Amino acid sequence: MSSDNPFITERIAAAMQTLGGLPPELPNAIIEAGVHIAGQLVQEHKVIAVGIDSFAPLAQMFCNNLMYRDAELRPALPALSLNSDASGMAMAAAHENADALFSRPLKSMGQNGDVLLLLSQDLNSATVATTLATAKANGMTAIVIGTNTEQLVIENDNQTLSLLLEEANLTRTHEISLFILNCLNDIIDEQLFGIH
Numbered sequence: 001m002s003s004d005n006p007f008i009t010e011r012i013a014a015a016m017q018t019l020g021g022l023p024p025e026l027p028n029a030i031i032e033a034g035v036h037i038a039g040q041l042v043q044e045h046k047v048i049a050v051g052i053d054s055f056a057p058l059a060q061m062f063c064n065n066l067m068y069r070d071a072e073l074r075p076a077l078p079a080l081s082l083n084s085d086a087s088g089m090a091m092a093a094a095h096e097n098a099d100a101l102f103s104r105p106l107k108s109m110g111q112n113g114d115v116l117l118l119l120s121q122d123l124n125s126a127t128v129a130t131t132l133a134t135a136k137a138n139g140m141t142a143i144v145i146g147t148n149t150e151q152l153v154i155e156n157d158n159q160t161l162s163l164l165l166e167e168a169n170l171t172r173t174h175e176i177s178l179f180i181l182n183c184l185n186d187i188i189d190e191q192l193f194g195i196h
Contacts, residue, residue: 018172019179022165029163030180033143034187036161037115040141041192045113046078048140050102052127054170055119056083058177062117065185074193080109099126103134112139119177120146121170123162132160145177 037047047066051059059081066079082105110116116135120128123146135142136159144162165176189195 015175030183031187033161033163034184035191038188038191040113040115041077043113047115047117048110049081049117050131051083052120058119058181059083062181070195073195099130102131106134110135110138110140114140116140116142118142118144121173145180147173
């Protein structure tokens, strides 16, 4: 690839265009989600994150930021990614219905007032539905990030806030999701510690 190849320039322009074309209601929803998480953390609840399929690393990154970011300026925040135990997940998948993969740890660790952060490309999957149902049964609230489709079954209610993205290829969805997660981390730090 020669240095005069416009590939990277075009790639950056496409990413910026995608970010610039986000639904107009999304910024307020991101702020609402960040403020909600901060409020639950103040009340000594925790965040449990689940990234389905290729979104697992994003869930882990979000929790790592809550635990370790700005360590010299603030204490660790209680956050747990259910994707962090890969060997346990593989063992569970061999013995359980794949759609209920996250239900068992959620039932044991999720408590009333905790927040589930759920990321998935396909929000209509049985795994998403089962995970959300388990969280709600435990009295948790849920923040859902994923692609908006015509068949979407997730609706905002008093326990669920959806940050819905337009249909896009997987790479773009990952980029936008990462941007949203970084915004959430910034909002939480600002709300709790005044860190900008």
